Amino acid sequence: MPRKRKLPLKACTTCKALVQDEIEVCPVCGGREFSDDWDGFVAIISLEDSSIAKLLKTPKPSMYALKVR
Numbered sequence: 001m002p003r004k005r006k007l008p009l010k011a012c013t014t015c016k017a018l019v020q021d022e023i024e025v026c027p028v029c030g031g032r033e034f035s036d037d038w039d040g041f042v043a044i045i046s047l048e049d050s051s052i053a054k055l056l057k058t059p060k061p062s063m064y065a066l067k068v069r
């Protein structure tokens, strides 16, 4: 049975940024490959304050999936 997604979002397979389904180019890394098969997410609001941002080495504040398959 196919797993139902909780949010109408897809994850960039390059940087794991979560974007809306209708977006074709990743706003974070410019990638064009996305996966619907992702799990968990974090919202990075400020890179300066966030130890999570450093951990993920994210270039921009955004929402990121924790796992992308």
Ligand SMILES: [Zn+2]
Binding pocket: 012, 013, 014, 015, 016, 017, 026, 027, 028, 029, 030, 031
């Ligand atoms: Zn990306």
